[in-house]
Amino acid sequence: MLIRDAVQLLASAKLSSSRRVALVCSFEPLHLRTYLQAFLIESVPEETPEVVVFGYDQMPAAMAATASTLKTSPALLCLSWHDIHPALSWRTRARGVPELDELTREGARLHARLTEWIAARRGADTYVVAPPADFLPFLDACSPDAMGARTLAASSIMATLTADLALAGARVLRVPSFDLNYRDLLLSGSPLSAEHAERIAATYVGLAVRATPRKKAIVTDLDGTLWHGVIGEDGPGALACGPEGKGYPFFVFQQFLLKLKAEGVLLAFCSKNNADDVLPLFDALDMPLKLSDFSAFRCDWEPKSAGIRAIARELNIGDDALVVVDDDPAELEEIRRGVGGAVLFETPRDARQWRDLLRQMQEQCATWTVSGEDRIRAAAIASERERSAAQTIDRGTGARDSRSGELSHLRDLNLHVTIQEAAFDDPRSLELVNRTNQFNLTGERFASDQWLEWAATPGAFCWSARLTDRFGDFGTICVVTGRADGPTLRLRQFVVSCRALGRGVETIVLGELIGRHASQQMRGPFTSTGKNEPARTFLARLGCDVGAGGEWRVDGAAVLQAARTVLEQTRATSQTAAAPGLKTPA
Amino acid sequence: MTDRGTADLADTLESIIAGLVTSDRVPVRQRTRLNSASWDSLFQLTLVLAIEQEFGVTLSDTDVLDLNSFDSALHILEEKLASR
Secondary structure (H helix, E strand, O other), X not given: OOHHHHHHHHHHOOOOOOOEEEEEEOOOOOHHXXXXXXXXXXXXXXXXXXXXXXXXXXXXXXXXXXXXXXXXXXXXXXXXXHHOOOOOOOOOOOOOOOOHHHHHXXXXXXXXXXXXXXXXXXXXXXXXXXXXXXXXXXXXXXXXXXXXXXXXXXXXHHHHHHHHHHHOOXXXXXXXXXXXXXXXXXXXXXXOXXXXXXXXXXXXXXXXXXXXXOOOEEEEOXXXXXXXXXXXXXXHHHOEOOOOHHHHHHHHHHHHHHHHHHOOOEEEEEEEOOHHHHOOHHHHOOOOOOHHHOOEEEEEOOOHHHHHHHHXXXXXXXXXXXXXXXXXXXXXXXXXXXXXXXXXEEOOOOHHHXXXXXXXXXXXXXXXXXXXXXXXXXXXXXHHHHHHHOOOXXXXXHHHHHHHOOOHHHOOOOOEEEEEOEOOOOHHHHHHHHHOOOEEOOOOOOOHHHHHHHHOOOOEEEEEEEEEEOOEXXXXXXXXXXXXXXXXXXXXXXXXXXXXXXOOHHHHHHHHHHHHXXXXXXXXXXXXXXXXXXXXXXXXXXXXXXXXXXXXXXXXHHHHHHHHHHHHHHOOEXXXXXXXXXXXXX | OOHHHHHHHHHHHHHHHHHHOOOOOOOHHHOXXXXXXXXXXXXXXXXXXXXXXXXXXXXXXXXXXXXXXXXXXXXXXXXHHHOO
């Protein structure tokens, strides 16, 4: 973007009166400020956050403000080498270069200050940019093409600092190295070239304002996608997927899928093949993926779109939460017509295309943090298979029963619900609210700053619930948030993970909520999103006819009675755990 | 550079500066660092970047420091374009 166009965007924009982004840097931000504001205006024209700048010598003020008045606002921290020690800048007034122990000591001080700052901003989005190594002045006696001890020490301090900030929840941007802009540095104190500033701003806005939710599962084809060769034509002996020759790209692809699985992405395959030919292969072939790594699969001669939709249903996720990889363009076209919203990729033909595919898939499945919940989802699905196998729950029957409200078939499951009363600060709460589609009152999503503002509202509460049964742990599967208003509980959002539907958890949680607040009535909104029929069905069972949307209300006594009935039928137990030191309901 | 060329250049420069600063009582062609509140060092660097992006030239440090008025900006730009 030309600076002229960026400035004109700023001149004509109306900025939000309530939303802010703090830009924190101990240098003159110059064009970075302009580009950052311009890209925000382009990306969020309706409610553009205002960029609040803390530059030169304002680091202490920035730390204080972004941990107090701007605590809920996103912050972009652009670190400089001279944040470690003043001598690590070309423009310094410091005399000489520091000894190693002085560098280490000052690095530790910065580390302590910033990790304390991140902790104080708990829950708010904080983005960090590290300075390029080329911005360092010559600290050592060696040639510019070599690195001496001080240069290496400074690099190590910065690397450790940013890694620890990332571990503490900060989001460290990957920005390519640009040359130091000596002219602007000496004239104004800004080390960034226009291209560098533009890149930082664009990267931040691209990540912070990312609209598409993370994909939850990958459905891959087998022949020509998961391995080299066609099983039906070449025979199993000719398949290649090892770390050499024609199979090498497929080996890398499988390793990549394993990495995504470890990060909570579900794996599935859909192949037009004979299941008897294929399934034994997973254990016979020496390849990274095993059959047990897949949460679902279809191996038959039905149209792939039907198989993939069935996989989505089995995994309890929407079609639009899928990434599909297949080597046949005709199959991809059939899938495109039959599976709405899935992201489709054709299997690459050469190394460059493989690199691009992995990058695009990583983008689709990217997340900032991998929660324990992400990791146990695949295990929970495996437990679900065991449940079905044990015929403790017949899925079809379970669904019918959940509509009628009869749940006595669950009585041998040892259902146990643990309620966390102070769940605003648990990152899983917001994650679940923003991810859940089916049992969701309104479809309302929260940005993290909106969530923190809501948490600070007088009377606001947020409860979450964890479910276990004799087959395993579902993790945190329910979040309810609202506001206590005298004898009335006004719900704002109520979500239950689709993995736990049909077990009465939602009723048990509302019963506990009414009991805890001694409320006479519960009210809330309902908005049909086209996906949240289970929420409407639940409200109808409580006697609330919400139609396409509108406000509903129900007597506290009716909720308590419904909860007692569920507990009796399922023989479930529940327990409330208020976390010490966290926000408790008003 | 011909008079026509200089006139066109002045028009373009005027349009660039007007686009960068919309609120200044001093007419663009009369602005100097001394009479214009908006002509500070940061504006100067923004104007430098805008000129460099618009005309594909690179200004030297001396050019940047001398860019103190509309007239000086026009003069520097004419020289840069003539020496290409």
